[in-house]
Amino acid sequence: VTSQQRAGWTGLALAVIAAFIAVPPALVRSSAPSIVLAILAIVGAVAATKSGESNLRDVFTWSALIASMLRFATPLLFAALGGIMSERSGVVNIGLEGMMLMGAFFGIYGSDLLGSWVGGLVVAIVAGGLLAFVHAAFSISLRADQIVSGTAVNFLALGITGYVFIAHYGDTGTPDNISRVPDLHLGFLGGDSFFGNIALAAVIFGKWKPAGALVATLLFGFSSALANRLPTFSASTAVLFQALPYVLTLIAVAGVIGRSRPPAADGIPYVKEG
Amino acid sequence: MADPEVVAPVAPEDVNTPAARLASYIRGGGVTVPLLTALIAFLIAGLVVLVTGHNPLTTYNAIFNGTGLNWLFPWTSGADRTAAALNLQQTLIATTPLILVGLAVAFAFRAGLFNIGGQGQYTVGAIVAVYFGSKFGGMPHVLHVFVVLVLACIGGAIWAGIAGLLKATTGANEVISTIMLNWIAIWTGVWLFGLGGPLQNPDTPSVPISSDVTQSAKLPVFWGNPQLQGLHVGLFISLAVVVAFWFLLNRSTTGYEIKAVGFNPEAARYSGMSVPRNYVKVMAYCGVFAGLAGGLDILGWQFRIATNDVLTSDIGFLGIAVALLGRNTASGTVAAALLFGALKSGTSQRNLDPSIFDPSLATNLTLIIQGLIVLIVSTDVIALRVLRHARGLRRGRAAPPPAAPEEART
Numbered sequence: 001v002t003s004q005q006r007a008g009w010t011g012l013a014l015a016v017i018a019a020f021i022a023v024p025p026a027l028v029r030s031s032a033p034s035i036v037l038a039i040l041a042i043v044g045a046v047a048a049t050k051s052g053e054s055n056l057r058d059v060f061t062w063s064a065l066i067a068s069m070l071r072f073a074t075p076l077l078f079a080a081l082g083g084i085m086s087e088r089s090g091v092v093n094i095g096l097e098g099m100m101l102m103g104a105f106f107g108i109y110g111s112d113l114l115g116s117w118v119g120g121l122v123v124a125i126v127a128g129g130l131l132a133f134v135h136a137a138f139s140i141s142l143r144a145d146q147i148v149s150g151t152a153v154n155f156l157a158l159g160i161t162g163y164v165f166i167a168h169y170g171d172t173g174t175p176d177n178i179s180r181v182p183d184l185h186l187g188f189l190g191g192d193s194f195f196g197n198i199a200l201a202a203v204i205f206g207k208w209k210p211a212g213a214l215v216a217t218l219l220f221g222f223s224s225a226l227a228n229r230l231p232t233f234s235a236s237t238a239v240l241f242q243a244l245p246y247v248l249t250l251i252a253v254a255g256v257i258g259r260s261r262p263p264a265a266d267g268i269p270y271v272k273e274g
Numbered sequence: 275m276a277d278p279e280v281v282a283p284v285a286p287e288d289v290n291t292p293a294a295r296l297a298s299y300i301r302g303g304g305v306t307v308p309l310l311t312a313l314i315a316f317l318i319a320g321l322v323v324l325v326t327g328h329n330p331l332t333t334y335n336a337i338f339n340g341t342g343l344n345w346l347f348p349w350t351s352g353a354d355r356t357a358a359a360l361n362l363q364q365t366l367i368a369t370t371p372l373i374l375v376g377l378a379v380a381f382a383f384r385a386g387l388f389n390i391g392g393q394g395q396y397t398v399g400a401i402v403a404v405y406f407g408s409k410f411g412g413m414p415h416v417l418h419v420f421v422v423l424v425l426a427c428i429g430g431a432i433w434a435g436i437a438g439l440l441k442a443t444t445g446a447n448e449v450i451s452t453i454m455l456n457w458i459a460i461w462t463g464v465w466l467f468g469l470g471g472p473l474q475n476p477d478t479p480s481v482p483i484s485s486d487v488t489q490s491a492k493l494p495v496f497w498g499n500p501q502l503q504g505l506h507v508g509l510f511i512s513l514a515v516v517v518a519f520w521f522l523l524n525r526s527t528t529g530y531e532i533k534a535v536g537f538n539p540e541a542a543r544y545s546g547m548s549v550p551r552n553y554v555k556v557m558a559y560c561g562v563f564a565g566l567a568g569g570l571d572i573l574g575w576q577f578r579i580a581t582n583d584v585l586t587s588d589i590g591f592l593g594i595a596v597a598l599l600g601r602n603t604a605s606g607t608v609a610a611a612l613l614f615g616a617l618k619s620g621t622s623q624r625n626l627d628p629s630i631f632d633p634s635l636a637t638n639l640t641l642i643i644q645g646l647i648v649l650i651v652s653t654d655v656i657a658l659r660v661l662r663h664a665r666g667l668r669r670g671r672a673a674p675p676p677a678a679p680e681e682a683r684t
Contacts, residue, residue: 147388163638
């Protein structure tokens, strides 16, 4: 065990402990203190890692880290806001990640076809919206089980994007010369894993409120940024930051009944009376 | 499959557990609805194939041959038969864990819980199996296998038990907690076997992979060549678990309590059952099933885990589709697992003839089919409507359809 590993471990332990304090059983009513504490926990984790290595300041600077955080947080926030809208109106949205995936792939695809990133964005919005329409048609009009149809929508998104990807680009990946918003290159689409239910976690951690989701996505974005930037000096432990959002959300849900509680009629199909 | 059902003690509109809603799925339509569901999904996917400029019939035929199920036909002979045997072994290897993760989801459903955590429980089982399987090389063969599998089951049970415990003590929604536990398990696995990770193979410092399972922990191969990934005895283990599942659910007090809690927790509580304890128990059983699936995969054919395997595995997620299509029954789960296992191997790089259909396209086609099946299963309205239409044509419109009250609920 190297000193960096030990430092990373300390940082992670600190973050988890602080999060536990942040979501105390039945103490704090407002979500603000818990979120502030959680951010402090992450900062503490970084500080702890930092103390383990003297040349760390050279490896990653705060500005790069913040930029990286915003890059991860931006798409998450959009997805989380969508999730809040559907969950607050009573439709559980496990399919959020699938909708993000549709948007991500068809954004590239549309941008490639139309030659402009604005067109790509429009295509992305339509693609995500179409998948959401399927989820809505099944869970609202056909009164399907919302968790099941959300799961289905995720499978479909993986299959559809993967199919079009292979049919159009082959096994090599998307071309580099696509019209971009900032820097976008879809290397991850080759694999067939869900890229985490992290937007869903942000909805829950943000307690189904927009402001909460904003802070949650920033926090989770920061966690992802750490996971992606830390490997330069501590390969093994950095990846654990990918798990942090899920650990925090699990703790928030478990905190106590009423701490992070879904809307009352979430997941129950609405049937008109009479 | 004629499962004796616990009758819901109150009108279904008063309970809103998944089990209560699913009760009507199980009552209505028998084996016809799942068959119809699969058929519709294959038809739509066939349209996708057609629209993208391929022939759906030859594609499906190539996938069918890729599954090796043509081995069952007596007229398959010679080189075809040899290839079919190899392919069928792959199909059954894929079916083995799918049966178990399917049971892990189905068991929870019967207790009114939605276990989305099959993937995490499977991953934990695999991690535990690869750890203990790569140690204790001097142990007697059968004992080593037994110990490792039991530990994998315990690992899965503990992981799933967390969700059960949280639900029992704090009321945390098990859907949310199992999803979170999935990703915690996955990233933990990536960390463990990643570069510099604590369980990375020390002999290959530049490869993010675990140590190999020792010879004494490998499951024996009973069909095919062990060097060519023949069929291991894990299939029999999982079929034995199916029988155990059936007895547990239908012939034991535990099963009765679990189903009672699933249909109506309030009524179960009033009749003296401990609902929280049942939640923990059910989730632990689910973890045993899924953890065993991970253990069998490791000891049966994988023998090691790379971080990429942890990230790209979708066995546990597929368990949801298996359980839903199999209507949460023992026999239905086996049939659905065989369908999804066949799809998985039939569209794989190894089995599908690339001159007819690109395997990397086909694996995505599989995902589309799986998505469609789950989507159609999510509401039995479609299948029931088709069914009722067919019946209506036969009978005329004299009598009201018998399942009408259920349809209003689902």
